[in-house]
Amino acid sequence: MQRNDDPEFWQSVTGTLEQGEKPIETARREVLEETSIDITQSAYQLIDCQKINTYEIRDRWKYRYPPDTPYNTEHVFVVEVANDQAIVLTEHSAYLWLDKALAMQKVWSYTNREAISLYVPDANSSI
Template structure:
């Protein structure tokens, strides 16, 4: 197995009603999150954001005319011990690039890496998300209901 690069993209998705998309992880059903994934070799963080949205929920954002917003924000966090084996030996921190994307929730989603999804209010998302950096991204970059 090839090791993951300890650099990732986090993409907070919200819809036309300002509801946040939450995804339930297969390997930890208590863990709800936004779209996220490691950068591949030679890939820019924005490219990763578009790729991961397509891979994880089956939406080709560019084909639909949706624009991923780059917030020029990076977080560094300690990788959960249960996932350290996925990274090069001695790696304990990941650098996360933060993005957001508004999509139409009427589009069908095709999950490939998660058990289920839910569209929830911003407040509910903040209460259910596990990752502090994911909570912060929702808080900062999902608009409040007008």
């Protein structure tokens, strides 16, 4: 998905843990908020990849974090949705369905590239 505030920045669904929320709950909520996909209602399987990334926050986004917060922690989840799944964007200006190689080229962050590399099957793979 293409960010509204940076047209060069393409990314997966992301979000912030709310008070008392578990990472998997955040993942479900953020997918719903950003794409209108209700994982539970659609009976999709949300998989916890048991992968946590820590990365330096971009200077242009530090205002979103508490003062003196240099790093962000990212929990990686994956969900497979139907090919004809409707998407309604709320926080992004565009989205694309791409094959694995093109998706890895398109996303801005190395953690997104790594997640696509590790958890998205190739087009000719079966899952």
